[in-house]
Amino acid sequence: GQQLNQSPQSMFIQEGEDVSMNCTSSSIFNTWLWYKQEPGEGPVLLIALYKAGELTSNGRLTAQFGITRKDSFLNISASIPSDVGIYFCAGQLTGNQFYFGTGTSLTVIP
Amino acid sequence: GAVVSQHPSRVICKSGTSVKIECRSLDFQATTMFWYRQFPKKSLMLMATSNEGSKATYEQGVEKDKFLINHASLTLSTLTVTSAHPEDSSFYICSARPLAGGPYGELFFGEGSRLTVL
Numbered sequence: 001g002q003q004l005n006q007s008p009q010s011m012f013i014q015e016g017e018d019v020s021m022n023c024t025s026s027s028i029f030n031t032w033l034w035y036k037q038e039p040g041e042g043p044v045l046l047i048a049l050y051k052a053g054e055l056t057s058n059g060r061l062t063a064q065f066g067i068t069r070k071d072s073f074l075n076i077s078a079s080i081p082s083d084v085g086i087y088f089c090a091g092q093l094t095g096n097q098f099y100f101g102t103g104t105s106l107t108v109i110p
Numbered sequence: 111g112a113v114v115s116q117h118p119s120r121v122i123c124k125s126g127t128s129v130k131i132e133c134r135s136l137d138f139q140a141t142t143m144f145w146y147r148q149f150p151k152k153s154l155m156l157m158a159t160s161n162e163g164s165k166a167t168y169e170q171g172v173e174k175d176k177f178l179i180n181h182a183s184l185t186l187s188t189l190t191v192t193s194a195h196p197e198d199s200s201f202y203i204c205s206a207r208p209l210a211g212g213p214y215g216e217l218f219f220g221e222g223s224r225l226t227v228l
Binding site for chain 1: 114116142144151152153154156159201203205207215216217218219220221222224
């Protein structure tokens with residue numbers, strides 16, 4: 001199936017630093033979702049975006065739905081060790097068509 | 111709310127046996143559930159879309175006779191890996207989207223099931 005281009009592939013940062021990752025696609029999406037997955041567990045929904053240009057926050061996390069509807073970014077401010085994990089974006093075309101990014105592996109160094 | 115539960119979380123089986131994995135939406139109804147396979151440090155690979163009351167839709171390259179999917183109710187879908195082989199060892203994850211969410215809604219995932227075939 002189709003996959004979204006997600007970058008960076010991995011990040012190693014110091015605790016307290018801000019993090020930014022993004023997803024791009026050649027397709028126009030109706031919904032963008034951001035997930036975090038920890039080892040051995042299923043992805044957990046962080047933020048859902050429904051409108052082009054929408055900017056939504058969830059604690060230290062902020063995500064935006066790109067104006068062109070072909071991209072989205074996720075920012076994490078003041079990272080902490082428990083932010084470690086793999087972050088995935090997912091775009092929804094129509095009702096049952098979801099496509100996933102390749103993931104960004106985040107390591108936070110205390 | 112919006113909890114999806116998978117069982118078992120881990121299963122070890124002998125080569126040639128069949129294994130069933132259950133996916134339940136605990137507090138919502140879902141006419142559609144999705145089954146994914148995930149390899150280490152890789153993204154989720156959609157295997158099939160499970161439709162309540164009808165046949166599942168399989169992605170290209172996924173053997174429907176190997177990976178049997180049944181969606182018997184609005185809260186339960188099962189994936190049966192038949193005649194399992196070591197190469198079937200993987201992390202299998204299901205997801206579901208609440209009916210009430212409309213055509214564009216959030217997708218919630220189960221905890222995943224780690225299958226090891228000896």
